[in-house]
Amino acid sequence: MTNAITRRRRLELVVGxxxxxxxxxxxxxxxxxYTQNLIILTILYAGLAQAWNILGGxxxxxxxxxxxxxxxxxxxxxxxxxDAGISPLLGMFAAGAIASLVALLxxxxxxxxxGHYYAIATVVVGEIGxxxxxxxxxxxxxxxxxxxxxxxxxxxxxxxxxxxxxxxLALVFAAATWIVAWVLEGSRWGYSWRAMRDDVIAARxxxxxxxxxxMAASAISGFFTGLGGAIFAQYVGYIxxxxxxxxxxxxxIALPAVLGGVGTLWGPLIGAAILIPxxxxxxxxLGGAGGVDLMIYGxxxxxxxxxxxxxxxxxxxxRR
Amino acid sequence: MSVLLEVKxxxxxxxxxxxxxxxxxxxxxxxxxxxxxxxxxxxxxxxxAISGDVTPDKGExxxxxxxxxxxGPVACARAGIARTFQVVRSFDSMTVRENVMVxxxxxxxxxxxxxxxxxxxLDFAGLAAQADRPAHSLTPPEKRRLEIARALAxxxxxxxxxxxxxxxxxxxxxxxxxxxxxxxAQGITIIxxxxxxxxxxxxxxxxxxxxxxxxxxxxxPGDLVQDPAVISAYLxxxxxx
Ligand SMILES: Nc1ncnc2c1ncn2[C@@H]1O[C@H](COP(=O)(O)OP(=O)(O)OP(=O)(O)O)[C@@H](O)[C@H]1O
Ligand SMILES: [Mg+2]
Numbered sequence: 036m037t038n039a040i041t042r043r044r045r046l047e048l049v050v051g052x053x054x055x056x057x058x059x060x061x062x063x064x065x066x067x068x069y070t071q072n073l074i075i076l077t078i079l080y081a082g083l084a085q086a087w088n089i090l091g092g093x094x095x096x097x098x099x100x101x102x103x104x105x106x107x108x109x110x111x112x113x114x115x116x117x118d119a120g121i122s123p124l125l126g127m128f129a130a131g132a133i134a135s136l137v138a139l140l141x142x143x144x145x146x147x148x149x150g151h152y153y154a155i156a157t158v159v160v161g162e163i164g165x166x167x168x169x170x171x172x173x174x175x176x177x178x179x180x181x182x183x184x185x186x187x188x189x190x191x192x193x194x195x196x197x198x199x200x201x202x203x204l205a206l207v208f209a210a211a212t213w214i215v216a217w218v219l220e221g222s223r224w225g226y227s228w229r230a231m232r233d234d235v236i237a238a239r240x241x242x243x244x245x246x247x248x249x250m251a252a253s254a255i256s257g258f259f260t261g262l263g264g265a266i267f268a269q270y271v272g273y274i275x276x277x278x279x280x281x282x283x284x285x286x287x288i289a290l291p292a293v294l295g296g297v298g299t300l301w302g303p304l305i306g307a308a309i310l311i312p313x314x315x316x317x318x319x320x321l322g323g324a325g326g327v328d329l330m331i332y333g334x335x336x337x338x339x340x341x342x343x344x345x346x347x348x349x350x351x352x353x354r355r
Numbered sequence: 356m357s358v359l360l361e362v363k364x365x366x367x368x369x370x371x372x373x374x375x376x377x378x379x380x381x382x383x384x385x386x387x388x389x390x391x392x393x394x395x396x397x398x399x400x401x402x403x404a405i406s407g408d409v410t411p412d413k414g415e416x417x418x419x420x421x422x423x424x425x426x427g428p429v430a431c432a433r434a435g436i437a438r439t440f441q442v443v444r445s446f447d448s449m450t451v452r453e454n455v456m457v458x459x460x461x462x463x464x465x466x467x468x469x470x471x472x473x474x475x476x477l478d479f480a481g482l483a484a485q486a487d488r489p490a491h492s493l494t495p496p497e498k499r500r501l502e503i504a505r506a507l508a509x510x511x512x513x514x515x516x517x518x519x520x521x522x523x524x525x526x527x528x529x530x531x532x533x534x535x536x537x538x539x540a541q542g543i544t545i546i547x548x549x550x551x552x553x554x555x556x557x558x559x560x561x562x563x564x565x566x567x568x569x570x571x572x573x574x575x576p577g578d579l580v581q582d583p584a585v586i587s588a589y590l591x592x593x594x595x596x
Contacts, residue, residue, distance in 0.1 A: 038470070038487070039487040040450075040453070223460045226453065226456055227460065229446065229449055229453075230449070233445075233448050237446065238457065239427075239428040240506075241461055241505060241508075242429050242461040243429070243457065243460075
């Protein structure tokens with residue numbers, strides 16, 4: 036059957052493939068390490084923002100605690116690698132699974148709260164996780180963990196001479212989250228999420244199971260956020276609670292989708308493409324002093340909220 | 356004809372307000388039952404109990420002999436009870452087609468079959484031309500139609516319509532009446548709440564009259580309009596001779 040929905044979805048796949056192709060050749064002419072790093076982080080955050088978007092956008096549950104799942108993912112794969120010698124290629128799936136489990140444990144009580152109360156609860160839970168890890172000796176407490184260099188290979192997910200492998204790893208990760216979001220958007224879950232976000236009473240009357248649907252969104256979102264955390268840990272080679280679990284990580288994961296357009300396929304990508312370079316550039320030019328980057332985020336959010344409440348993606352004339 | 360819905364001694368209070376008191380009646384398969392009564396009589400509250408949105412304090416509701424009261428809206432919808440709302444509820448970030456697909460997913464797990472079901476229902480409800488418009492852009496009568504289409508997509512046995520013709524022009528209401536007749540012709544049983552008697556009385560097979568949360572009387576529409584108890588409930592004692 037062809038109708039507006041199937042046509043739109045096919046077009047999305049074509050555009051997605053073109054974007055993927057561009058991002059695949061993008062790093063080839065670039066020799067400058069700083070720019071390479073910027074692109075890798077942007078793509079990684081595009082994937083993280085898409086993972087957040089599944090819960091925060093499609094399902095409408097604004098989480099400001101995703102730093103917890105990101106950090107847990109980073110710690111799980113790092114500890115499996117450092118302490119048990121398990122390849123991060125495998126370890127990152129364990130990281131995703133445990134982050135997913137934690138997301139379910141957080142969702143269990145928190146989904147009983149509605150709207151702003153849910154968002155506030157996630158801030159609190161995220162901060163509790165952060166404090167717990169700061170004081171937990173088993174995970175290196177405030178000192179954090181180094182990932183010792185075991186030799187350059189995909190098995191170890193460690194590369195010294197080139198940033199290209201991480202570029203492609205981040206790209207595969209972001210593409211995977213995009214495809215998952217695309218599949219979910221057209222599925223029963225996708226429809227349930229959007230329906231209950233718009234009107235929960237009407238959704239229930241059509242047999243939408245609200246709580247299980249939220250838990251599913253949370254598990255999927257947590258899984259990919261944990262996966263992203265594991266990739267990030269291998270990329271930077273050192274993690275501590277402040278760098279992978281603090282509240283500003285949660286904000287940085289949530290903000291691209293909010294800026295670009297929540298509950299849309301392209302919003303997280305557009306948002307990350309603007310926000311992550313802005314964040315990195317202000318940090319390197321202003322040294323992150325006085326929270327200038329936070330002020331810029333604030334200004335961006337206020338601007339978008341006032342001028343384009345549906346996010347920047349609505350400038351493209353896209354639906355929703 | 357067999358009994359589809361049994362309402363037995365249903366009572367529900369909100370704080371001090373008794374919205375429904377010992378309500379009992381049966382609904383026969385295939386009929387259109389009118390549920391009438393003045394404002395605040397408890398009609399919407401009873402719909403909420405039948406559709407599972409609220410659990411009665413007392414009594415029970417059965418569909419085809421199986422208890423549905425207290426099982427919640429999801430189980431009621433799956434059992435075959437669908438409804439529209441007195442104040443229209445639509446999924447405003449979605450298109451008309453997507454709205455209807457949410458209902459279709461009640462019986463279909465795969466998107467392709469849900470889409471085919473939505474297509475069928477959109478044609479039936481006369482919304483094919485609006486299928487790809489955003490739901491928020493519909494006119495009020497179109498939104499009413501969308502609510503019916505969405506409810507029908509769940510493939511119900513029983514459809515509850517809460518004031519779906521209220522506030523429409525005579526032409527729009529006429530089209531709505533035709534749609535309701537078409538729904539019944541599909542074998543779906545209907546309970547409808549409506550204040551406009553000129554529209555309601557020719558359409559329904561039987562009516563149950565509620566007043567102050569209780570069943571005042573029930574019977575054929577023609578008899579009820581002459582019943583002094585009904586007239587006094589609506590207009591006050593002065594008008595009942
Ligand atoms: N959730 C609720 N909380 C408190 N009171 C309620 C609730 N639902 C209904 N009521 C009360 O129950 C009584 C019956 O209300 P209901 O909405 O069922 O009347 P109705 O017959 O549908 O009236 P109308 O014709 O105005 O729609 C009213 O007094 C109403 O205030
Ligand atoms: Mg009412």
